[in-house]
Amino acid sequence: MKKVDMWMPALLAVSLAVLAACPSTPPPAGAKLPPPRDVGDPLVAKGRELFFKETFGGNGRTCGTCHRAEHNLTIDPAFIATLPKDDPLFVAEFVPELARNFENPKLMRELGLILENLDGFSDLDRKFTLRGVPHVFAQRVSIDSNPQDRFECFSATRCPHTGWSGDGAPGTRDLRAFAVGAVTQHFTKSLNRRAGVDFRLPTEAELDALEAYQLSEGRQVELQLPLPLKSAVALRGQALFDSPAKGKCFFCHFNAGANAAPGGPLGEGNLNFDTGVEKLPDHPAALAGTPTPPDDGLGNPGNGTFNTPSLVEAADTGPFFHNNAVATIEAAVDFYDGDTFNNSPAGQGLARATGGPIRLDATEVSAIAAFLRVINALSNINELQGMLGAVERNERTNGEHPEDIVHRAVNDIDDAIRVLNEAGLHPDAVVDFREARELTIEADRHPAQRMDLARRALKAVNRARGHLSG
Amino acid sequence: MIARNLLLFVALSALGGLAQAQQATEMYIPIGASPGVSGKASVVGTIATVETEGRRFSVKVGDTAVMVTIPETAPVWLDRSRGKGPNRAGSQADLKPGLTVEVKSRETLPAESITAEWVKVAVTE
DSSP states (O other): OHHHHHHOOHHHHHHHHTTSSOOOOOOOOOOOOOOOOOTTOHHHHHHHHHHHHOOTTSSSOOHHHHSOGGGTTOOOHHHHTTSOTTOGGGHHHHOGGGSSSSOOHHHHHHHOOEEEOTTOSSOTTTOOEEEOOOOOTTGGGTSOSOTTSTTOOTTSSSOOOBSTTSBOSSTTOSHHHHHHHHHHHHSOSSTTOOBTTTBOOOOHHHHHHHHHHHHHSSOOSOOOSSOOBSOHHHHHHHHHHTOTTTTOGGGTSGGGSSSOOTTSSSOSSSOEEOOSGGGOSSOHHHHTTOOOOOOOOSBTTBOSOEEOOOSTTTTTSOSBTTTTOBSSHHHHHHGGGSHHHHTSHHHHHHHHHHTSOOOOOHHHHHHHHHHHHHHHHHHHHHHHHHHHHHHHTTOOBTTBOHHHHHHHHHHHHHHHHHHHHTTTOOHHHHHHHHHHHHHHHHHHHOGGGHHHHHHHHHHHHHHHHHHHBO | OHHHHHHHHHHHHHHTOTTSOOOGGGGGSOTTOOTTTTTTTEEEEEEEEEEGGGTEEEEEETTEEEEEEOOTTSOEEEEOGGGTOOOEEOOGGGOOTTOEEEEEESSOSSOSEEEEEEEEEEOOO
C-alpha cells in the first residue's frame, strides 16, 4: 500500500478512476461473503459433488465438463483433443437440437472457445461471444468489486464481478446467480431453454453448496509481494511487475491477484478495464477463417471493458485473455509493451498518469513472465501441500477420497514441472518435483503404502519449494 | 489537454449506461425463482391497472399496491413456463390487468413506487 501512497499523483486518481467500470452509487448494507469453511465441511463436499457430477436434468454436461478437476478447473485445446467424441463438452456435435447456435465446434476444438449469449438471445446467428474458460480458483479473493457489501447487489452498480466481462451472472451476480446462468446457458437440451423441461434450476440448497465449494477452491488469501524469490530473473521480474515506472502491473493486479491496488485511486476490489485485447490484430479466431462478432465486454450494449483476472494461477492455465488471444505467458506479458494496449483507454489513462506508456524489452518481458511462472509453481506447491498432506493423514478434503486426491496430485506436479521447464527455470527444483512425481505415482498404484509414499512425496515437494523461495 | 482528455473519459463512462447490467439468462428463469432476487429485490403480484401505454402500472401484492415505472431500457419478458412454452422477449403492450408479474426494483424494498430493472409477465398462449 505504501508503494502506492508515496508517489501516486492525484491525477492518476482521476484518470484511472473513470476507467474503472463501476459507478459509485453506494449499495444498501447487506450480507458479507460467506465465511471460509474447513476442508471437512459437508456443505463444501456436497458442492464439490454437485459441481462435478450434477447434470441438472440437462444435456449431460456438469460444471466439471469445462472446469475440469484434473485440468486446473479449465480446458484448453490440447486437453480437449484428448477427450472422447461423446464427451458432453461436444453436445453440439451429436445432439441435433444443439447443432446450430449453441457452440462453435471448430473454434472449441482449435482454440478452446465456448459460446455465450451475454448480450441476449434475440439474434442467435449474430449476437454471441466466444470466450475461453477461466479456471475458477481463488474466487474468494478475486470476484469482489465491493468489499464493503459483497453479496448484495440490488443497486446493479457495485456487484461481484464474475466472468471475463464481470457480468456473467444474472440477478445478484454472485456465485449463486452465476450457477443458475451457467446451467441456463450451457446445460440446456434445446435452444428453447425451458426451466423444468430442458434443464432444471438448481435449488437454493444446491446453490449454497456450489457457492461454498467454489469459494473453498484454490488460494484463500492474497500473496504479500515482494516474495523472497531465489531466481535472480524472477526476482527482477517481480520488481518490474511492481514498479510504477516500468511494468505498472500492480495497479490492476495488486499482489499479482485480481484486485486493484488498495488505498489507491482505482477504487477497491476486482475492477474492469478496456485494455484493448479485442483490438489486437490477427486474432486466432479470425485467422482460423471464422469471423466472430466483436465482444463488447461489460453490459448490453457493452462498454468494452473486461474484468481483471488473477495472475497467480495464470501460467499453467493458458491460453490467455478472454478470447484465448495468445498461447504463452510471455506473449501475454508482451501485450502490455504493444501499441494495442498503450493506445487503449486503460493504456492511455495509465500513460497520462504515470508519464508514459509501458515499455518492456525482451529480457524484461521474460523476467516478468519468469516471475509469473515461479509464483504459479509456488501456488501448485500450496495445493500439493494440502493434497499430499491429506493423503498422508488418510483424510478426505472437500469430500474427495485420498485415492482420488493422490491421482489428481500428479497433474499439479506435472504443471509445476512444465511451467518451470518451458522457460528453463529452476532445474534444481525440477529434479525434486520429478522425485515427488514418481513417489506420487507409486502412491497411486499401491494403496497399502499410500500414506508413507505421500509423506515422502511431500518432502520432495517441500525441497522444491526451498529452491524457489526463501 | 489533460483536462480535456479527462472530461472525455468522464463523458464516455457516463454514456456507457451501465445500469443495463447483464441479464441475458434472467429471461429464462420463471417468475419467483431468481435466487437472491425474487421476493427480496423484486415484487411478485398481479397487475391491477395499466397507465400511459404500459409505461406505468400498479401491482397488487397481497393487500398492498406498488406503483411501477418502466424506463425504456428495462426489458419485459414473457414467462410461458406454465404452458411449458419457451420464455420470450415481450413488450410493454403485453402488460394487462390480471396477469401475474415479477418486477425487479431499482429501489430498496419495500417501497410504494418503484422503477423496474426488468419485468416478467406470465402468459399462457
